[in-house]
Structures are given as C-alpha cells and as structure tokens.
Amino acid sequence: MLTVNRVYDLLLREYGPQHWWPGRTDFEVAIGAILTQSVSWKNVESAIRTLRGERLLHPRRLHALGARELAPLIRPTGYFNQKAKKLLNFLDWFRGYGYSFAKAAGADTAILREELLAVNGIGPETADSILLYAMGRKVFVVDAYTRRVFTRLGILLGSESYDAIQRMFHARFRGGVPEYNEYHALIVNHGKEVCRKRPLCGRCRLARACPSRVSESDPAASITRTAG
Template sequence: MSPERLRRVFRLLSDHHGPMHWWPGETPFEVMVGAILTQNTAWSNVERAIAALKEAGPLEPAALLALPEGELAARIRPSGYYNVKARRLRAFCQWLLDAGGEPALRAHPTERLRPALLTVKGIGPETADDILLYALERPVFVVDAYTRRLFSRLGLAPADLPYEALRAGVESALGPDVPLFNELHALIVNHGKSVCRPRPRCGDCILRRDCPAADGI
C-alpha cells in the first residue's frame, strides 16, 4: 500500500471536510459503550441510547451491571438489536471490571490488550479497534465497510482483502500515529456517508481525479 497515496487521500479529505472531532464521548468508557452500540446502526440512534442510559445514573461499568438486563435492553432500544447488545454490554462491563478497569487496561501493551478484547463475546476486530484507537489512544487503524469501499474504488486494496491484512497494510504504510489514524478513519466514514456511497456521487468527490472507478460504477 502506497504511503504517498494514503497521505494524499488524507490531505484531500481533510482539506475538503475539515476536522472531524471524532469519537464523541465525555469519557473513555462512554466511547467504549458507543463502540458496542454502533454495531449495525446509525450514530444518531446510538446517541439516543446513550442519553437514555445516562438518565438511569452514572455511565459506569458497575452501574450498567446493576441495571436489570430487561431495563438495560429497553434503554438501548434505539440502537437496534437491543437484547443482543444488552448482553454484549454486560459481558464487556464484567470483563472490564475483572480486568481492573480502564486504568489497568492502559497499563497493558496493545499486543496483549487487543487479543484480550477479542475474547469478550460480541467484540469483533472492528469494535476492538474502535476501543483501542478512540478510547485508549492506541495506534491501531480501524477497518470498516466505508474503508473497504473507498480503498477498493481508489485501487489501494482489493475489496476482499482480509481485515487484519488491510489494517496491517495501513499501519505499516503510515507508521504508528494515533491522531492520523483517528482523523483518517473519521474522514473516510464521513466521506463514505456523504459522497462515496454504494451509489457514489462521483461528481461531488474531491478524490475523483485519483479514482480509477470514478463514473464507471
């Protein structure tokens, strides 16, 4: 993967869209909760679910575990798949407390922490990397559907490249850079929602001149 092309994509997207200020959250734990709730839903739905959780009390692992599972599910209903996500939240909160809480997580190297996160039921690679990058500020690039679509159209990576290979390719090309990974991923998501959609708006795309797929989709 070309470092020069990746950095050019970043510069063009940044100049066009401006700062993303992502991920929204008052605390690292709120970011972690958001990473679980955002699975298969729009962020606006997650915001409603988090607001409902805050109405029940402090947004803390022990407080969420103290809620009856039915009430927890009802409060996160706006995020969709609320019964499944309630179980996932409870599993994650218990794991987090057993691990010693957020401060204890920060003491572990990423090479040890990432596999540990992936043992939690309902935490897959993308959710784990959201938590690592945005909540714990680790230099881990997040791969999602927007990344795959954009990189495939730009010819940066095949659409079917395995998650770990694509993540490692970006990290190797750009080097360990938390602010860059944070902003690049947020810009890709924003661009994927507004321009590089399944039915793309190529005429509005700042990357059009660099995109072999432009107007040919």
C-alpha cells in the same frame, strides 16, 4: 495512483477535523462503539442520553443491571437484547481492570486486542474502535467505508481480510494516534457523503486520480462501479 498518505491530506483539506469519537468519557466512547454496531449514530445518541438520564454511564452501576433491565434502555440501537448481553460481556472484561482504562495503561496493545476479541459480541472493528478512541492505542480501524473507498481508488483489491487491510495502513500511513483517529472519521464521512454505494463522483475531491470514477449522467456505469 494516490497513496494512503495523500488520501488523508486531501480528505482533511476537504472536510476539516471531525472531532470524533463523540463521548464525555472514555467509558462512554467504549459503550458507543458497542451500541453502534449495525445502526446509525443518531440511534446510539438516543440510547446514551437515556443511560445518562438514569445515571448509568458508570461501569459499576451499569454492570449491576441484568440484561432484561438494560435492554429497554438501549432499545433505539436495535437488536437491543443482544446488545445488552454484549455490553455486560464487555463489562465482565472491564471489571478485570478495576473498571478503569487507566489501570490497563501498562498492558500491551496486542494482548488487550486479543482479550477484547475473546469477549462474546466484540469483533475486530469494535475492539479496535475501543482501543483507538477509548484507550489511545495506535490501531487503525477498518470498516465497510474503508474497503469501499480504497477498493475504488485501486489501493485495495477488495478481497483482503480485515487484518490484511489494517496491516497495510499500519505499514504505509505515517500518522500517530491523533491521525489514525482523524483518518478513520474522515473515511466514514466521505463514505457517507460522497463515496456512497451509488457514488457522487462529481463532488469527490479524489475523483481525478480515481480509476473507478464515473459520470453521474451515466446511471448504468454508476451501478456497475458500485456493485458490492
């Protein structure tokens, strides 16, 4: 069976560095992490371009808007009325640190995570994305691609909780913050390009050691393997 470290090595060799998360500032990265909930990144990029064009990618300026003013600016991200409220809730929290991630540098990661999870509209994946990508904290981000890829590889059962999967990576993966960053991006890319709901096993670098690999000439097997 492949180990989490071996999977990282193989994916990095296959795809190369991903240069993720895109964003000109840490604040922009955090905003993107909230806006990307349930939508493709292209839609998020469109909304961020609009905010940048309006010179609103500054926490104080953005926080000065009401939800009704903000919502139309982020319309491409879907659920824009809800996301406007989520952004403002996040900014309420961010104000407590003077709108500066640098001022949160001395805070314990576990406390920051607890605070972010207490913000209405921010769940574990979004909180951990902000911690890892915007704040440089050693926190592994788990998403649907992580669960799919590692369940198919037999490393996960598939029924584990978010926190249980995260603890597994924290215990087994040898990397630091840059590698946590890279690994999550590689998993997302692999899940989108190859290990899809209907997997393209013939193109998979991990297929030889994958107990769930299927022949792409056998559609019935592919459907069975990708249930869920």
